[in-house]
Amino acid sequence: MNYTMRKAVRTLLPAALLLGLGLQAQANTLNQNVSWTVDRSGTSTKYRVVAYGDSIYAGYNGSVSNAARYAAPTVDSEYLSALWNADIESIRRAKSGAVAQDVYQNKIVGERSYMQASSTRVVTFEMCGNDGLQARSSFKSQTGTCNYSVLNNALNSCKTYVAAGMDYINANAHPNTRLKVISNLYYPGYNADNVQSSCRDATTGQTVNMRTTFLPVLAKMNYWMCEYARQKGFKCADSFAQYMGADHDGNGDGQIDAEALRYVAGESEASYVNRISNTLRPTLRDANFKFVSSSTSYDYIQSDDVHPTYSGTTMTAGIWGGSSGTGAPRYSSFSGGKSPIWNRFGHERMGWALSVYNPATP
């Protein structure tokens, strides 16, 4: 196949090119890398926050060529800029569609140089979302007898590469790093999954509720993200609790619903999973309706019912490459450690959840 013919086909039949993707190399992910420096006035000292992840940390917004400027890690960088009175370079090395193994291998390991700069102070990562999405898609398409192995495989892979990612960061991030933090996963499509399967359980012979089936698996993933964090010197931003529980006491148990959902250091997997899947199940809400009070709610999820909402503009990131830029912070002071929009968008909430662990000094 000569170049002339390939060029003609690509120009005249772009759809055929995409057909070719599936046959050539199973290319199904998209690197979306962004660097944004929060440029604080009156200082030239600059520190770095490095974020590795998939489409969540990428700031994916339903475009293949751009992504949100203020995705969660960059939101956190804005908080850090105010806390340290310094410029903060937010570097996001992300790959939309990547499973945990891919994020580990091609981002954390393959692009480790970013966290090896002496200016690095914070390293954060998130993963496993695509393991979950793919397992969910696979399970939903099953007929006959339900095969739960796809869910267990996703869980095991998640655990393996979360642990490996933490070990690798511990061994390779610059010694100046002051904070290592993972974000766990919210449940995208929580309401949409409240349907019956096509397959039938081997024991009961009945179809199963998708949400009831998936929730414990996600809970186990999230448990091990936070538990490995505890074991390996990381902090764990509990995005599941932040997104899925209300910021008021909806069930009258004396606790703010979102607080009650949080991982408790030292609890067992069984305890955590039981709390999430059973005891506190009635307090869970789809993050399309995040209640910040009993009379106010915000939509934390974009129209694809998967990715977090965000505020503001976008940057080039995707099929035409990535981009970098610099600009003044949107907010320069934070009352009570919170920006005016801290709870109004998914990425703002996740970024705030990261920021609570920011060390007082660099």
Next chain:
Amino acid sequence: MSSAGQQAADPHPVVDDDGVRWLRQPGSANWRNLVLLVSVLSGFAVLVSLLHAPAPRTEPSAARGLPAVPADPPVPISTRGPPESVPPPVPTVAGPEPADPSLPPQWQPTTATADDWPSSDLNDIARYISPADPEPTAAELIHALRQTGEYGGIAAFNPPGTSPPLVGIAVPEDFELPPGYVRHYQSTDDGQPIEAILMYAPEHRFYDADGNEIEIPEDRVVPADRLPAGLLPRAVEIPAAD
């Protein structure tokens, strides 16, 4: 990281009000209707097969150890990922990628890092799209991948618009909500806030003058003919994409 690897580098970058230095991207044409793709699918099967590049000389990462895409109608992903007993992963880093003779000179990868365009990552869709190609929407890309039988990666995403913003009656910020109502805020996929709409609070029950429970809509959006006193029936407008 700049996209300096692109062919059509802009010698006169624009600096916007935020101090961001923008490199202009090649212009993109409107994406063709994929109905044309479906209708000529079989006719181009042979042509597409001619695009098949030589197999890569190395497999840089086990991340791409996915089953081959079947030629028949899409089959669901059966099992992907490692078995339950997973050996400890060994970090590997790909060496410099050798030249691919099937690619034109300007598309040859020059280094092994992900900073360069075109991407050296074999599983990056960007690697297979040149500046001369029109830009697909995410929905088109997801659909096209699924048409090839690929349901992993971004093909596992829902397309935009799967759960669009709810349309309802605007609730001014200074309107005092009666019990049982909620002010719900949304935003567009391109980051624009949407004015709050009026919704019923979950689990709150409403009764008529006779004490009969009033059924509320499943989506909890308050219809224009059932507004609380003092609220004007003004529909919220969803901002157009920037």
